[in-house]
Amino acid sequence: MRTQNGTRYYTVGEVADLVGVSAQTLRVWEQKGLLVPERSNGRQRLYTAEQLERANQVALLRRRHGWNPAAIKSSLASEPSRQAWAQLTLGGRLRVARRSRELTIREAARLVDVSRSLLSSIERGEANASSQLIARLANAYRMPTTAFVAGGDPDARIVRADQRPRTVLADGVAWEELAGPGHNLEPAVLLVPAGADSGGAYSRPGEVFVHVLAGVLAFSVDGDAETELGSGDSIILRPPSTWSWRNAGRRDARALYVEQLSPEDWT
Secondary structure (H helix, E strand, O other), X not given: OEEEOOEEEEEHHHHHHHHOOOHHHHHHHHHOOOOOOEEOOOXXXXXXXXXXXXXXXXXXXXXXXXXXXXXXXHHHHHOOOHHHHHHOOHHXXXXXXXXXXXXXXXXXXXXXXXXXXXXXXXXXXXXXXXHHHHHHHHHHHOOOHHHHOOOXXXXXXXXXXXXXXXXXXXXXXXXXXXXOOOOOEEEEEEEEOOOOEOOOOEOOOOOEEEEEEEOOEEEEEOOOOOEEEOOOOEEEEOOOOOEEEEEOOOOOEEEEEEEEOOHHHHO
């Protein structure tokens, strides 16, 4: 790294090593308008930390989807950066997702069968969404539920216990993500305070596996009578069934919750 006029820059070789591509690939991306490095007094290419982040985004989209430069440029132009996304509230992310699908708030509310005023309040951060509503919005927007979560490194193999992206929903129900976004599995720890529930029945496109780690969770599938699961018990939930859950005990419940996705879900 070098410094010019008080700003620290990466050289083309350093960016190539950090991103995992060749210097020639970076030059091609520059020709296609994907990267715009600055120049030293000697006309050497120099990259800021923000440009390094953008290069990582370009490489990620190319590896994951096999997109050409035009498709990558369009995607980067239409989606907020990781930093901007992380700074949004949950309601802000829901609003961006809805608008990216070119839905009015009235149309989105109709799709998930809630009032326009409730969805508007959630987007403004004035009301909390339930797990059921988040799942239904994800279905309506054709997105994984974890697409609404801030943070998470798609390329990270390890997620430390103190670095889990955490989302708190209605009644204090919390989801702690165990992997970064963009994979075919969505593993999370589900934390349910005593008396809290999913907010109603919902379904997901792929299979869901739940393993109770502590406490008692009661599941109702397709409206049938509840089945209580205690510590060590597991359940497989398959679409097109619908299910709901609630904490049936007197203490907080905790469960491993793993959802199956397809590669197309992240497009």
